[in-house]
Amino acid sequence: QVQLVESGGGVVQSGRSLRLSCAASGFRFSSHGMNWVRQAPGKGLEWVAVIWFDGRNKYYADSVKGRFTISRDNSKNTLHLQMNSLRVEDTAVYYCARGRKQLVLFDSWGQGTPVIVSS
Amino acid sequence: DIQMTQSPSTLSASVGDRVTITCRASQSIGNWLAWYQQKPGKAPKLLIYEASTLESGVPSGFSGSGSGTEFTLTISSLQPDDFATYYCQQYNSYSGGTFGQGTKLEIK
Numbered sequence: 164q165v166q167l168v169e170s171g172g173g174v175v176q177s178g179r180s181l182r183l184s185c186a187a188s189g190f191r192f193s194s195h196g197m198n199w200v201r202q203a204p205g206k207g208l209e210w211v212a213v214i215w216f217d218g219r220n221k222y223y224a225d226s227v228k229g230r231f232t233i234s235r236d237n238s239k240n241t242l243h244l245q246m247n248s249l250r251v252e253d254t255a256v257y258y259c260a261r262g263r264k265q266l267v268l269f270d271s272w273g274q275g276t277p278v279i280v281s282s
Numbered sequence: 283d284i285q286m287t288q289s290p291s292t293l294s295a296s297v298g299d300r301v302t303i304t305c306r307a308s309q310s311i312g313n314w315l316a317w318y319q320q321k322p323g324k325a326p327k328l329l330i331y332e333a334s335t336l337e338s339g340v341p342s343g344f345s346g347s348g349s350g351t352e353f354t355l356t357i358s359s360l361q362p363d364d365f366a367t368y369y370c371q372q373y374n375s376y377s378g379g380t381f382g383q384g385t386k387l388e389i390k
Contacts, residue, residue, distance in 0.1 A: 198379075208318075208326065208369055208381040215376075222377040225283075258325055267379040268316055269371075270337070272325035 165189045165271040167259045172276030177251055185242040185259030185273055193217075193237040196262035198269060199244045201255035201278075211257070212244065213267055227253075249280045284308050284372050288382035294390040299360045303385045305353045305370035314374040317346055317355045320384075321366045329368075330355065357387075365389050 171183040183199070199211040212223045212233040221233050232245040242259055256277050260269035285308040295301050305315065313333040318326040328337045330346040333353055343358045357364055370382040 207384040208320075208371075210371075210379045210381065213376075213378060220376075224378065263331070265376060267373040267376065268328070268331055269318075269326070269379075270328050270331075272327075274325055 165261065167261065167271060167273035169257065169259050169273045169276035172257060172278045174279045174281060175249055177249060177280055177282050179249055180245070180247045181249060181278060183244040183246065183257055183259075183276060183278070187240045187242065187259075187261070190261070190271075192235075192240040194264075196265045196267070197233075197235060197242045198260045198262055198267065199231075199233060199242075200258045200260050200269065200272075201253075202258070202275075203252075203255040206255075209255075210267065213262065214242070215265060246278070249278075251280050251282050254278060254280045284311060284374060284380050286370055286372055286380050286382040288368075288370055288385050290385060291383065292386045292388060294388045295360055296390045297360050297362055299390075301357050301360060301387065303355045303368055303370075303387075305348075305355070305382050307351045307353075307372055310350045311372045311374040313349045314372055315346070315348065315353045316371045316373060317344075318369045318371065319364075319366045320369065326369065360387075 166188045214233045230248045256275040258275045259273040261271040263270045315333045317330040320326040334346045373379045
């Protein structure tokens with residue numbers, strides 16, 4: 164079955180960097196767009212970034228554009244999110260989510276990894 | 283950017299009730315609309331896509347309708363397991379998706 168396991172979350176000071184990873188299994192990773200979605204404490208869901216199946220196209224929410232970079236390694240079935248210049252408002256649980264085909268439609272989710280940015 | 287607005291924000295209902303949640307898009311999104319269910323401390327779960335297509339394994343008591351800018355999620359007869367927060371999401375573009383702010387369905 165589809166499995167997505169995030170890692171790399173933690174507590175970090177404002178202005179610093181953090182790199183999240185998502186290990187995928189149970190499906191053909193290289194055939195799916197992959198996404199990061201976050202949820203601040205007590206708040207709703209916010210789409211963060213998408214990378215197409217072949218890694219050639221990447222798109223970001225305005226709130227993270229220029230600071231976050233999504234990437235993937237199809238040889239290792241792994242998705243990454245490099246987060247630079249972190250802000251307190253980036254505090255959230257970060258979910259890795261599989262896109263259905265190349266759509267930004269999330270049909271499988273990881274359990275999430277928490278990121279806390281302190282001032 | 284496309285904005286998604288859900289109503290109500292909170293809904294109190296009883297087991298067996300029929301409930302409807304509304305989602306409005308700031309511009310037409312065709313039928314590129316999904317609904318998710320999220321329980322506390324858990325990842326969201328896809329319920330409905332393309333506005334009205336039930337995801338595999340989702341109980342038939344859930345249904346979706348609408349197109350363009352107005353969409354609804356209906357639960358025909360609330361079960362104890364249905365009390366959760368529901369989000370709509372547009373996926374009209376390959377370059378990103380937008381969620382509604384969520385509707386918390388509470389036990390009356």
